[in-house]
Amino acid sequence: MSSTAKDITKVSRRRAFSKADRTTLSAFVGIPLFFHLLLVWIPAVLTILLSFTYWSGISISRIKWAGLANYKNIFFDTPAFWEALRNNIIWLGWFGLIATPLGILLAYQIDRQIRGHKFYETAYYLPVVLSLAVTGIIWNFLLRPDGFVNGLFGRDIDNAISFFGNYDINIYVILTIASWRHIGYIMLLYLAGLKSVDSALREAASLDGATEWQTFKKVIFPSMKPVNIIVIVITIIESLRAFDIVYIIYGSSAGFPILGTLVFQNIAGEGASMKGAAYAVILFVLSIGPIIAYLRTTFKSDVQ
């Protein structure tokens, strides 16, 4: 942030702006800033404030100060919160250890132009085009008790394989669905990064007799640091903000609690309370670390 500010002052010292320039510049900066503040930061700050109140969302005069009561309620009285946190952490672990590495592996193989790489690229990229909500609808259609897969196995609704209601396996079912899309997303990001790696590095490594794994580990991977950080941050954010797929499949009943659905369940509908705002703040705090890291890398690479 500070380095960008410095650059601007440097530029302005070098060249005086005309009045028209200044108007244009302030319009270009001011209008997006205005909407950003209006649509992102003001609601965010209001949400934080509201999380310390009791309010049903109806008539502003009815807001009452609650202190930490909503948070106390969540941490000490709501088992669903811990269940949700557990699910989000498993989600993060799965994405971090399985889905993201798979995406990287795919990107690497496709970049090496293995046979049929065009086909793989298209096949894995396809789910990324679909929104998460559509992904949820497709898989719900496939896996629900009267869905396609159960039909294929000749199972009726009374003896259908329980994909969503069996709590020993359903998290892995959900994670597989989410990975279906996430792998392609990571693959795409990484592929773009790999394309920009200087091929001379690779040649030098192979001349020195490095194996494929050594080349990747010692040469390619370190030279892609900015992309790596983005991939890590995206993996974390995607795991924490997960909502769409679960909402499409389970509705707002919190049949499969994750933080995103708890926010929705407590803030929407007749049962609205500022407990939902408190959930949102918790989610915000958990995500802000990765987001700051993400922004810093983006800014750094922009400046360079």
Add this chain to the structure above:
Amino acid sequence: MSDLNNGISRRSVLKGAAVGGLGIAAGGSLLAGCGSGATGPLAYGARSVDAGPTAQNEALLAAYTAKTGNEVKYNATESNAFQNNLSQYLQGTPDDAFEWMAGYRMQFFAEQGLLADLTGVWDTIGDQYAESYKIASTGLDGKQYFVPRSWYPWGLHFRKSMFQELGLNADNVTNWDEFLKMLDGMKKKGLIGFAAGNKGGWEAMGTFDILNARINGYQFHVDLLAGREKWTDAKVTEVFTYWEQLIPYMNTNVLDLEWDGAMQLLLQKKAGSMLMGSWFGGNFKEQSEADYLDLSIIPFPEINPANGRDTIDAPIDGYCVAANGTNNEGGADFLKFAGDIEGVNAILGAKDANGLPIPMTSANKGQDTSSYDPFQKEQLAVMAEAKYITQFLDRDTRPDFAGPVVGPAIQSWFKNPKDIAKIQDTLQSQWDALPPLA
């Protein structure tokens, strides 16, 4: 007039930039209303997009327009979405009259000043309704905010043809032992005895209601939902002890199925009985007339002889007028028609896609019950036996408790019934943590 203007200015604040156009539109219709002195064009918000209710609403609106010359704009929303957005809807630019539910759910919004007073409507049509409907339509301040349209009982549903094949007689399923014996017989025949779905989180609330009322009585049930009794009470434990006895006779995928999945089990004759509101009869009818005529209902069996079968969940659906609507007078005028036997008959005159009448058990005393089909007559009988009428768990207790707390609690009980003590503890601690009511 000044009230209406206040409504608009409040909206302007809330709606910010978008309000310009809406404000002009609202002002326009206001002016029109003032100019002619008539009750003028109005908007009606339906909370269903299904074929049956749509046909009924269209018949009602057409009859109203034919009688009064007032145009009614029809806006239909899928019921879950409608329910989730109701707070925002009522504070924004709502339709003048809209479909809603009686009891606590209506009182909650009436108390916040979002519903218009319908005492005048009740003065006109009140004598067409039994006292219990008036009570269910009355807010905490003693004024009426609701006009009933229809009701349905929650009872034990089964298919007559299956009972016949199994050699069962519905008259012999009156108490818990007979009920378990029936379920056992069904299980031996390879059937699911008691179809259940709870993926939606609300379906099993009906089972909790009836078990609690049967075991502990109406008063305890009502007091529990109002917070005057504790969820940690041994009486609540007993409810779950009885419920656990039913698990072996249920389908194993309770948490996979929503209400319609459980209904499919009964429809496909894979299950012998199901506890549900009779409204799903409409879905049977859509399947085929024969399926509908095969459907039958009896009261849930007695458990504690002291209570008999004296309580029933019988939710009432109907209409309200939105205080923030542009035409409260028009909305009230419309409900005067909709609640009158004339409007009721217009609804009853609606036909489904096959040209058959759409069954509705009206709240209006004037409905000709001799025209009821056998299933409707059974519903009346089930209703007549009950001394106490409750709405439904999520209509009888605080909305920030029913959906976000009780729903997930029952789901986790299905995951592991052995956790009941812990679940009761968290139910009570979450009730205690609720914000004080304003």
